[in-house]
Amino acid sequence: MRNFTKVPLVGIIIAALFAGLVYLFAWSSIFAVSAISITGAPTPETEKSITQIADISVGQKLARVEPRAIAHRITHLKWIKSVDISRNWINGKVGIVITPRTPSAYFNGATIDASGTIFTLPGFGGADLPRVSAPTPELGLSAIALFQGLPEDFKSNVLSLSAHNDSNFAMQISLEGREIRVMWGANEKSALKIQVITALIALEENKNIRRIDVSAPHAPIVK
Numbered sequence: 001m002r003n004f005t006k007v008p009l010v011g012i013i014i015a016a017l018f019a020g021l022v023y024l025f026a027w028s029s030i031f032a033v034s035a036i037s038i039t040g041a042p043t044p045e046t047e048k049s050i051t052q053i054a055d056i057s058v059g060q061k062l063a064r065v066e067p068r069a070i071a072h073r074i075t076h077l078k079w080i081k082s083v084d085i086s087r088n089w090i091n092g093k094v095g096i097v098i099t100p101r102t103p104s105a106y107f108n109g110a111t112i113d114a115s116g117t118i119f120t121l122p123g124f125g126g127a128d129l130p131r132v133s134a135p136t137p138e139l140g141l142s143a144i145a146l147f148q149g150l151p152e153d154f155k156s157n158v159l160s161l162s163a164h165n166d167s168n169f170a171m172q173i174s175l176e177g178r179e180i181r182v183m184w185g186a187n188e189k190s191a192l193k194i195q196v197i198t199a200l201i202a203l204e205e206n207k208n209i210r211r212i213d214v215s216a217p218h219a220p221i222v223k
Helices: 002-026 044-054 067-074 137-148 190-202
Strands: 035-039 080-087 093-100 105-107 110-112 131-133 158-165 168-175 178-185 211-213
Touching: 035 044, 044 067, 044 093, 067 080, 067 093, 105 137, 110 137, 131 137, 137 158, 137 168, 168 190, 178 190, 190 211
Parallel strands: 035 093, 105 131, 131 158, 178 211
Antiparallel strands: 080 093, 105 110, 158 168, 168 178
C-alpha cells in the first residue's frame, strides 16, 4: 500500500517541479534578455544588419533566444566568416561575436578576400585596396598576389589590375602626374620590370607615353 501511494506522489512532485521550471525559464521575467552586445562588425551598416537579422530585444525571454538558429540566419551574409552567440543566464546578456571577412581587393564591382570569396561589405570604403578585374576569382587572386608582391613605393602608384590569364597581367598606374597602362605579362621579374618602367618614364622623349609593355622587360615597348 505504501509503494502504491508513494510512486504517484513522486510523479506529482517531479511534474510540478518540471512545470515550475518551464514557467520560470519560458514565461517568468526573471530570465529575460537584459542587454545585447555585437562585437566584430566592421561598419555601422553591418552592425545594423546583424541587429535586424538576429531579431533579439531587451525583455525577451532568454529561453526563446536560440543561438544556433540565429547564427544560421546570420551566416547567410557572405561577408561573415564566422559567428558565435552566447546567452548568460546570470545577468541576461546576449553576446554576438562576428568574425568578418577581410577584403583584399575590389573585384568586378564587389570585394574579394584571400580565400577567393566574393562579397559585398555594407558601408565599406576601402579606397586603399586595388581594383582587380578578371574572368574568375582564381585569376583575381593571382592578380592580388602580384600586387601584394610589389615594393611599397611602387605599389602605392597602382590604381587597378586586370588578368586575362596567368601570363597576361596588366595594371593602370599613376606616375609623374600621368596615368599609364602597363602590360605586365607574367608575374615574374618584378624588380627588373619596375626598373625598366622607371627608366623609360624618366626619358624626355617619353613624356607623352600612355602605354608601356614590359612583358618582355629586355625588349620593352612604349606608345
